[in-house]
Amino acid sequence: MKSGHSTTRDLKQALQLQARRAGEQAPSVRGSDWRTAVVTAVNADGTVEADGFDWRRAETYQAPAAGDLIVVSQSGNGNLIAHGRMAGTTAPNGAWTSIPLASGFTTPHTVFGTAQYRIVTAYGSTRVELRGSVDATASVTTQTSFSTALPAAARPSVTRTWIGRRNYSADTKGVAAMEIQTSGVMSVFGSASPSQTDWFALDGCHYDL
Structure with missing residues (x-):
């Protein structure tokens, strides 16, 4: 049987692990960062959805489409920005x-x-x-x-x-x-x-x- 101290330590470790995993997905916890993401939806308010979050499009990110591989960044206070589309074999915006x-x-x-x-x-x-x-x-x-x-x-x-x-x-x-x-x-x-x-x-x- 575990002692009370051991049980408390295990619970603390479990809570820390849970918090860390949640923080890995929460922009406000992760802090400033950038990465790539795939657009899953285009919203009418100038944002796109990717990784479960709504990202504000930069003015230069024109003609967004679901499936776009984009560069996104987030600030320490949780602001989310979609900078634009990564180059691919076909271009929905720019193909002759x-x-x-x-x-x-x-x-x-x-x-x-x-x-x-x-x-x-x-x-x-x-x-x-x-x-x-x-x-x-x-x-x-x-x-x-x-x-x-x-x-x-x-x-x-x-x-x-x-x-x-x-x-x-x-x-x-x-x-x-x-x-x-x-x-x-x-x-x-x-x-x-x-x-x-x-x-x-x-x-x-x-x-x-």
Whole structure:
């Protein structure tokens, strides 16, 4: 039979072990630290759930998704921050995707590459970058839609415009104005003959959401 002293010691050790195990999971006990975690849910209030806690997303952590492997940190007073996504084999935010072209337009033009877009974070805001080029099967002389609707995540809150390279004669290059509407449809502003638009490039172009 254990003595009273031995029983008290065993109980103390058991309570210390229980407290230590609880502390390993409680941010307020663990103190300042960082680690990686997997997102299990995305909340509407700017937080993501991981390891059973809600972590406040940094402004640069855009387009969060369940399954993201992220870097999280906690302060000594229990504040929880989700810094952003770790790089992976695929990127839900930033993967180059072909632009869905409307009838009458094809890609690519000669060596300029396929017309594509990707969603990125720049200076704390979300932006869409463009690249590649588009051929018109018939010369464009007026404002003409060259894409069908892009996904909702790539549609701006207002109509956005940009300038890109185009042809206007066999040996001289010009520029063309383009825009994307809130519906996600892109259009190019053609010009009248003999300066009509037969192809245009998207390299270096972008718009903010």
